[in-house]
Amino acid sequence: MEDPERTKQLSPSLGRIDAGQNRARVVRLPLRSETGVAKATSKGRATSGYVVSKRSHTLWYALYLPQLEELAQSQQRQYLNKLAALMQELSSTISFHPLALICEIRSSLKYFGGVDVIHCRLGQLVTAQLAEWDLADHFLYAVSPTVTGSLLLARSGHNALVYQKDNLRSALGRLSTEVLQLKREQNRRLYNMGVRHLRDIWRLPPAGLRRRFGSDFLNQLNRALGKVPEPTRNYLPPPAFLTCYDLPYELENLDRLLPVADEIFAQLCDFLGRRDLGASQLLFSLQHEKRSCTKINIGLRQPSRSRKHLMLLLETHFSNLSIPAPVTAVKLEVTQFDAFASHSSPLSEKWGRSQFSLQGNELNETGEKIASAPIFPNDSNLNQFIEQLQARLGEHHVKSINSVAEHCPEYASQQADYLEFDTPKKRRQAVARPVALNPRPFWLLEQPLQLSIRRGRLYHRKAISIISGPERIETHWWSGTDVRRDYYVASEQNGCRLWIYREKGANRHWFLHGFFA
């Protein structure tokens, strides 16, 4: 490894193991190699190689990425997550640290054939990914038997390799106190005490240090030396569920597939139950011979792990599905997982009710008026129903309706796909919107219908007489379609109540715009 004093600004070149060349000189480890790979990279040095001491059971590879510091916290986390996912192929335990990832490599040393190979492969993975993100493609690294030790070594930029815990103290001792990333006040105090390197700290009594710098400071050093255990937050790979079932014979009748689907869903629900997850998007595909497979996308409004509910949805999908060829295999993939939200219901319905009435009485006694807030009962039934509707009719056929504060009648009402209004808060917002005070009809024509005039009277289907009005609406002059209308409430001879208007423009035509049904 490199000499600490000389290689402050060293950016490791990858693919080539520069650490190997000077390994024996700097860290002075009793390195002995048994593997061919390690020998080859160290160019036949008799002293290089590795031996794993029985006392150090782990070896941690720290990857320090100072270039991430400029990014936002959330993006840092996202990038580290992505890198951790890549590093999974080399290590099973990857922990997150600020600007750094640390993975355990002791357990995979033998498999990959040495630290150098692991470093080389990690380097390739990480630099390729960093280049993809347009970030500087160098990183700092270090290997040592403790997590914190590796991190400190990596921060210092020494790219050191320490195999044994016994050697940690001297390896860390060379580092400047900056690597501890202390607060400014603590740094100043250390400086005033004449402490420049960690080895200066080793000489100080721990009790005094604890009093002056707090226990966190001392814990960090103890962890680095492997004196106290180091809990870490490890990377958990995202859940994935994919299962296939090859049918023993081809099936044309979709109903016959249901038992198979039921079995698969049972597996899925078991999987979800163990991980306390819910599936919110599923892809069920039916495979055919020599044809592209039929895909059924099942979306759920609320993550579910109910086998019955999923079966019901699938049956609904099957009911209006036609398959081009017999089915040879089925496949289920969960494309989106979400945390499972369960509902709690009162112990018994009776008990719940008595509670309600109690509350009511209390409020009445104090003489307060009970605000009649809309009660939203358990929506899970309704959600299931709406999902079923959407599965059968198509997602864009179920609409929720909402009023908009807008003068122009055409734009004052808005229909949106149901999904967008799924929170109770939004529902209440919808109520709060102001609407016009003048009467508005239940039905609005999409295109206003021009009315005819016969013998001085307005006609739609029958003669029309005006009841009230006018209400003048002048708006949207800015959008090019100038709306200048006088609205009237009129009644047709057969009893219909109409909403009609007369244009104020040049033509002054009469139009029918709605029915007060």
Added chain:
Amino acid sequence: MSVIRAPTGTPVPTADKAGKHTQHIDELLRGNPNLWRGCDMADQGCHGRSTGFPQLDDILPGRGWPDRGLVEIISSCWGMGELQLLIPLMRSIVEQGKWILWISPPYLLYAPALVQAGINTGQVLVVKLDTSCKDALWSMEKALQTENCGLVLAWQNWLPGKVLRRLQLAAATGDTLGVLFKHRDSKHSPSPVRIHIKGSQLQRDRFSRSEVTVIKARGNFGPLATHVDLYQQI
């Protein structure tokens, strides 16, 4: 010696007392659960939800809309006030926290009108007009079976009796009220309530009152008609 009571001593039934007797018999009969009285459903314990129009309540059995089942509303064209008739019902259903599903309404449902009528638009769902009849009926059946849907409105001109019976069953399971809007009355429809709305013929009313006829209602003997001012708010 026997004492013979004078005939003057015997109680003479007066008109007043006769009245009391009939009342007494009425009460006796009413108290008898084995006796079914077709003429007034109200006393049979079937209390409906008030329509909000007293004249209409008077001619409906149970003094209001039934709690569950199918109601057919017939008007020669859409927009005769059939929705005005349902506003109080819709309001009470929304207050219960239940949802209203509109299945393929003939025109655009206009949200400001709902807000003016005091109906929370957050609890209204619309299934679009261009849905096929089969799908619309399927959705209606499912909606009627769902307890969270308090009211299902559908616009279907003609439906066979078998389908109507099926919907009726669905409404019974879900404890839901379904309303079918039609143009023409079919005589043998199994729906428990059929209502016809006509524009009033009375010229002096300037069409403000509509003629509402209860063609059929379970518990009524024959068609009853009344005049209701449907457009009270306008």
